[in-house]
Amino acid sequence: MGEPVGLRKRGNPPTRKPDTWTPDLLDKVAWRVDAANEPFRGVATSDGIRPGLFPRRATGADVSKVYRAAEDYLAGLTQDQLAEGRFPMxxxxxxxxxxxxxYFLRHGLLLEEFDDAGRERALAVVRESLSADGYRQMVDLMRLNRTIGELCDNTHALNEWLYWFSLYGDPETGGPWGWQLDGHHVNINCVFVGDQMVLTPSFLGAEPVIAGSGKYAGTTAFRGEETLGHELFTQLDGRQRDRAVIADTMPAELVVGAFRDNGELDYQGLRLAEMSDGQRDTALQLLGLYVNRAGDHHARVRMEEVLAHEGDTHFGWAGDPDGTFYYRFHSPVILVEFEHMAGVFFDNDYPSRRHIHTIVRTPNGNDFGIDLLRRHHERHHKPRTAQPGRPS
Structure with missing residues (x-):
């Protein structure tokens, strides 16, 4: 399938808060608000939530640096910034x-509006939470957002700092806390409960995936996720491919993307237990690209959690390995999706390798660390009733 050859000849969508909320904009926001206000359940199969998967425990991870980074960040904010950029858990x-x-439902503080020191304090919280590779990937995706802004001649609306940072909870007291980075193609949610960390939902994407020119020429994204996904499918024999293919066509978009916190998705595809040793190694290497976005210790803990459910981990595929494709991993404790997308800023209405979306979720109620938070409250606080649509 050919690559797109040009940009769409239309105005770019607004990224700043509109002066007037028109009926059209309000309609576009309404279903998102309704979805977010649904009582949280989590992504589950048609059998419902499987309980008991995420116990509270000590991991041994050294979280002192990230806690200190969060405290430094908060200490550097003005009272107005605290009011706008800090939230209860x-x-x-x-x-x-x-x-x-x-600009839909954006909240927190815009990185673009910080001075250099303030922006560095915000990014230090993110950097101390992620691995070096995970942080580099995030920065590269933000830079590719500027690349599309340069190509559209609209870096006011698309640039590397047009991302909103929000901090939740009480890192100063050692209580549960977390952060969110939210913007075009970079949406990361990170929660700490003691020394446990949950890094989902995390949506990362790019259009284009290679900067051929501009300020960040040479920046690339998702080379490993694409190459290893292709390699894993092509390693399968005919019978295994028949099991792995879950649809004749690729989905129109990621199945459990934004505002699908309560999505229902049954297991489909080829179980890792049905793979050869070599195929399994490729599958685990591919899964590692997503898991290892977390800092080293937390990534090891997370991979142990994933491997404990290896027998229930399914690999699903749709598309053409020689063209564009979709794949996912799905188990009781992790759900990963990768897809080649149609153009949004580029003028192609068909999927292209130039536009990629990915998401990682923790099924069965632990996105946003909500199951861990529930267990924390059961242990340390009197029972309380959760507000509809809000983590408890």
Whole structure:
């Protein structure tokens, strides 16, 4: 399938808060608000939530640096910034993250509006939470957002700093806390409960995936996720491919993307237990690209969690390995999706390798660390009733 050859000849969607909320804009926001206000359940199969998967426990991870980074960040904010950029743990804005360049439900503090020192304090919280590779990938995707802005001649609406940072909870007291980075193609949610960390939902994408020119020429994204996904499918024999293929056509978009916190999805595809040793190694290497976005210790803990359910981990595929494709991993504790997308800024109405979306979720109620938070409250606080649509 050929690559797109040009940009769409239309106005770019607004990324700043509109002066007037028109009926059309309000309609576009309404279903998102309704979805976020649904009582949180989590992504589950048609059998419902499987309980008991995420116990509270000590991991041994050294979280002192990230806690200190969060305290430094908060100490550097003005009272007005604190009022705008800090939220309680149960605030519904956790669930307002959304990919896209439009200004929908944005909250927190815009990185573009910080001075250099303030922006560095915000990014230090992110950097101390992620691995070096995970942080580099995030930065590269933000830079590719500027690349599309340069190609559209509209870096005011699309640039590397047009991302909103929000901090939740009480890192100063050692209580549960977390952060969210939200903007076009970078939407990361991170929660700490003691020394446990949950890094989902995390949506990452890019259009284009290679910067051929501009300020960040040479920047690339998702080379490993694409190459290893292709390699894994092509390693399968005919019978295995028949099991792995879950649809004749690729889905129109990711199945459990933004505002699908309560999505229902049954297991489909080829189980890792049905793969050869070599195929399994490729599958685990591919899964590692997503898991290892977390800092090293937390990534090891997370991979142990994933491997404990290896027998229930399914690999699903749709599309053409020689063209564009979709794949996912799905188990009781992790759900990963990768897809080649049609153009949004580029003038192609068919999927292309130039536009990629990915998401990682923790099924069965632990996105946003909500199951861990529930267990924390059961242990340390009197029972309380959760507000509809809000983490508890």
């Amino acid at each position: 149960d605030d519904v804005s956790w669930r307002h993250w959304n990919n896209g360049a439009r």
